[in-house]
């Protein structure tokens with residue numbers, strides 16, 4: 010997007026700082042994305058709007074699939090006849106980089122679409138970051154949930 014540069018608040022500067030690798034998790038939330046956090050948020054907001062979706066709708070879809078797949082206790086569960094989903098509960102918990110109280114389990118959810126073989130990966134924290142902060146993580150991050158890809162694969 011070629012919008013004018015957006016000014017980033019000191020609060021977002023702090024959040025961005027904790028998202029770089031080695032603070033909250035080894036890999037960081039931003040991958041190799043060199044952009045300021047405010048630019049990532051603004052661009053993804055525009056994309057979600059243009060898809061006719063909201064952060065809430067996307068988060069609810071991810072949440073619903075995660076809940077259904079939890080019954081597999083780590084074994085793949087078939088959801089809606091379309092997806093094979095594995096939920097792995099890793100040890101340890103991780104805080105929200107925005108400083109919300111509470112810790113999120115380091116869940117690892119891996120979804121494979123049976124028809125196409127496409128894969129999406131997310132965690133409980135990913136869902137919170139989308140729902141509360143409109144944050145889909147940086148480009149190149151393992152947990153990046155690119156909105157158009159999420160819409161296509163999950164048929165939202």
Ligand SMILES: [Zn+2]
Pocket residue numbers: 105106107108109137138141142
């Ligand atoms: Zn938060």
